[in-house]
Amino acid sequence: MRSLEILKDEDKEALEVARISVDETGKESKKKLYIESYGCQMNFSDSEIVTSILQEQGYATTSQYEEADVILLNTCAIRENAEQKVRNRLKNFTPLKKKKPQVVVGVLGCMAERLKTKFLEEEKIVDVVAGPDSYRDLPNLFSEVDEGQKAINVFLSRDETYADITPVRLNSNGVTAFVSIMRGCDNMCSFCVVPFTRGRERSRDVHSILKECQELHDNNFKEVTLLGQNVDSYKWSSEDGAETVNFAQLLERVALISPELRVRFSTSHPKDITDEVLHTMKKYENICNYIHLPAQSGNSRVLKIMNRTYDREWYLNRIDAIRAILGEECGISHDLIAGFCTETEDEHKDTLSLMEYVKYDYGYMFAYSERPGTPAAKKLEDDIPEDVKKRRLNEIIALQQQHSLARNQMSIGKVQKVLVEGFSKRSDDFLQGRNDQNKVVVFPKLNFQKGDYVNVLIKECTAATLIGEAVV
Ligand code: SAH
Ligand code: SF4
Ligand code: F3S
Secondary structure (H helix, E strand, O other): OOEOOOOOHHHOOEEOOOOEEEOOOOOEEEOEEEEEEOOEHHHHHHHHHHHHHHHHOOOEEOOOHHHOOEEEEEEOOOOHHHHHHHHHHHHHOHHHHHHOOOOEEEEEHHHHHHHOHHHHHHOOOOOEEEOOOOHHHHHHHHHHHHOOOOEEEOOOOOOOOOOOOOOOOOOOOOOEEEEEOEEOOOOOOOOOOHHHHHOOOEEOOHHHHHHHHHHHHHOOOOEEEEEOOOHHHOEEEOOOOOOEEEHHHHHHHHHOOOOOOEEEEEOOOOOOOOHHHHHHHHHOOOEOOEEEOOOEOOOHHHHHHOOOOOOHHHHHHHHHHHHHHHOOOOEEEEEEEEOOOOOOHHHHHHHHHHHHHHOOOEEEEEEOOOOOOOHHHHHOOOOOOHHHHHHHHHHHHHHHHHHHHHHHHOOOOOEEEEEEEEEOOOOOOEEEEEOOOOOEEEEEOOOOOOOOEEEEEEEEEOOOEEEEEEOO
């Protein structure tokens, strides 16, 4: 799953929910909810489900936490600094909580699941702790707090997928939307906290996914991103076993909703991505030519102790298959971890040489951060000094910058179909959207608007952005 921790604060989701209650004068007033999300797209998607559940209870939303009755932080535990960010943010709410002690402060998501009651002990401001599978219980948890107790639900489920809940599109630009197709993760990558915070893998009913995508299309959305920690292991069967759907088949069924609806997905796992998926991508023009394929390391020994269950050769074979079936132009991005336990200098160089081989369009790069309770924390020593991790990470980032620029330069002189998502960040005279390969393209507005597909001739680029002009 792509991490959104890098999002700037102003991009982060802030929303409100209000529940009807009766004030001292007997007048009805709405309770308001403010919610912030951290971590991956899955968490952002979950906040939309939480909002939907609370709207059903009559809550309304606010983007000002100062006026909220309930403040929720949907938290991430993937690295130490993700948790630190949440703890710092909680401190910002202390003055408000002193002034208005009745304000309910709740923590949701992966850090809530990881810390459980410890969260209540360590952060006195927190009233509610709710793990990723307990969001239907939030109204009850709030009631417990109203009665003067702290409230917690961190049970993980084997079957909760929130399939029947229509998310409230919070951060929506009205053009692109996330759709969760599964929850949890059954892989046990040794560095990773997600299997502990999100529980067992389960796939959502195909019919509820198709219904949600169809409704998005009916409401003029132009792109859906299907979300899961490992989308390639999506597998759903009807109760009588008559209907069985794998990921390639799901992709096809979503693509068939309309050629006007683009389909993206994240995250693919190198051990599970099949040629069937690649051929399905090729068959449908509206399935975007972009694959996020985390590598984590370019060295087979390190991959083994990471328990990724593939080696360098396997990974490169998948890259070759992508290039053979979808062509050189298919966008590919990675996740890489620098300085995992016992990683030698030569093994780090294997990561750099893997990058040289693939020439990724984009990457998400991290220094290894030991997470308590994970297999690596139990069995391996976090023995790479911080400055070495940092230096290796910087080498990976610098190389990726070069590759991103070189890959972007390949687009110059080409006409690419761009789905407009809104104005460019710098000027309202320019629009911004993404091409098939998920690259940001900026071009003069003319008479185009959000939601349009525009053919753009790419004229120049940076490592991050393509710049062009509409071909009319
Ligand atoms: N399910 C996705 C990953 C979700 S977590 C997958 O398997 O690819 C997103 C990324 O965070 C991971 O791919 C990994 O690169 C990084 N990550 C996870 N745990 C980490 C840790 N302990 N330290 C540093 N980076 C980590
Ligand atoms: Fe974590 Fe591995 Fe699962 Fe991804 S596949 S969420 S890295 S355990
Ligand atoms: Fe996502 Fe962070 Fe949880 S990356 S799955 S919110 S630990």
